């Protein structure tokens with residue numbers, strides 16, 4: 001991270017941009033610019049190399065086959081692992097979250113190797129698909145207000161020793177294991193099942209990533225009026241199911 | 243062929259009568275047009291009814307993510323040049339609604355039928371269509387519908403044995419993938435503004451290359467077929483290279499594309515492009531869409547946009563700034579309950595328009611527009627939005643149930 005510029009990398013929009021998660025890139029970009037940072041956003045297609053010099057990498061959800069293709073190409077590329085080794089921050093959603101783990105079940109029903117950046121293993125749930133509004137409490141260490149999001153997944157994710165639960169669910173399913181956990185994180189790598197997109201409903205997560213990238217403890221405030229209004233509405237919706 | 247020489251069997255006749263009675267009862271108690279309820283009763287009495295009703299008709303099926311209701315209407319108008327048509331003009335596009343529509347057309351020569359994407363393969367099996375028009379496939383209602391490529395795959399399997407003439411959009415790789423299992427395809431260059439669901443080769447998963455209007459997969463050789471019909475500006479180019487002017491009352495590039503496909507279908511039934519296109523001019527609005535209504539002494543144009551591809555096509559047809567725009571989004575069952583798709587729509591295209599936001603999910607839209615850096619006002623309802631809108635005709639863009647709410651309120 002050099003002085004006032006922030007390099008934001010959006011991974012594989014051709015494969016993993018099916019559920020509106022590019023909104024996360026838009027929110028991070030917008031909130032960084034509102035803090036007068038010079039943002040360089042790089043959308044990297046799956047036939048291009050992943051740059052290793054990014055500050056923040058975002059990876060979204062997608063359908064089962066594109067998920068397998070993305071995992072194959074990211075493994076072959078190796079750039080994301082190198083970037084993380086250099087201290088880069090990664091935030092991943094749904095299919096992207098599973099790819100960051102050790103393995104997941106692909107569209108052919110086989111175990112597919114992930115990138116091993118998060119100590120998690122994903123399988124396919126036997127029960128009903130998890131769909132709906134979620135309310136959860138984020139790991140207190142991250143010092144963030146409650147998490148609101150929309151989940152839509154069949155996957156179930158088990159956390160290993162070095163992955164911490166990103167949040168504890170109050171309403172909704174989250175990782176789907178039954179332990180009430182949602183998402184996972186370690187020092188600089190985050191994973192969640194939340195769409196919405198998650199940053200639109202939780203702009204403080206976008207700010208957290210920016211702070212980690214800048215290595216600062218605080219950012220100048222911005223006007224959060226509409227975000228807050230949306231948060232209140234969705235939190236109410238999650239707690240009063242139809 | 244067609245004609246009505248084969249009478250319906252007594253059982254089928256009974257089913258049609260029972261269905262009509264149920265529809266009438268449904269209308270009488272004020273539960274909508276009654277077409278779906280009538281069809282359900284009829285199907286329960288005779289599961290083969292759909293096939294039986296269709297065997298007297300030359301059937302055209304129309305399916306797509308966007309534009310199927312309009313295209314069904316355009317094809318129906320064009321074919322009326324050659325004989326009576328029965329059609330599910332109000333968009334009841336699942337088997338029960340289709341059955342109900344066909345039951346109402348005992349004198350028809352043609353059945354022009356809009357089919358929900360998920361039911362196309364099954365309906366195509368039941369009704370032995372003469373022609374099938376396939377327009378586009380893109381993401382839509384993701385929390386409940388099948389994945390887009392899986393849908394194309396199902397079409398591909400379902401159409402493999404069909405003898406129908408398939409009239410398909412050569413510019414949509416998913417449509418080409420779905421149609422190319424058919425023996426008999428007419429390719430139409432109908433264009434495709436939305437490209438974000440076809441960057442990945444449906445055949446091998448390779449990255450699609452899309453130079454200009456062309457597309458191909460660099461890995462397996464799957465590529466755009468050579469079209470025999472094309473939309474070129476305001477004209478339809480037929481297979482002989484003749485250009486026929488499109489004069490539609492319906493606005494926008496997407497409807498010119500729909501007219502081009504419709505002309506190609508009509509030609510397959512012997513209706514020349516000139517005749518077909520002239521008849522299409524008569525269509526003013528389709529199930530309320532594109533309708534201009536008066537409300538609170540203002541003119542409102544009602545536009546339906548259900549998914550990212552639909553919003554993109556709609557932005558390209560609205561009047562330029564400073565025309566005021568009202569946006570309304572709901573997320574009820576029929577809309578899909580996830581609003582994440584709003585972030586796949588490029589709202590910066592509305593820059594310069596005064597924007598007013600309404601609907602159940604106005605706050606999702608407000609955050610979306612705030613992040614896009616646009617000025618907007620959130621209003622309680624359409625009345626307040628219209629009151630606040632600066633002078634001029636107002637463009638109102640709404641998704642499915644928001645559009646229905648709107649039509650109820652503005653009296654259309």
Ligand SMILES: [Zn+2]
Nearest residue numbers: 443446459462
């Ligand atoms: Zn290919």
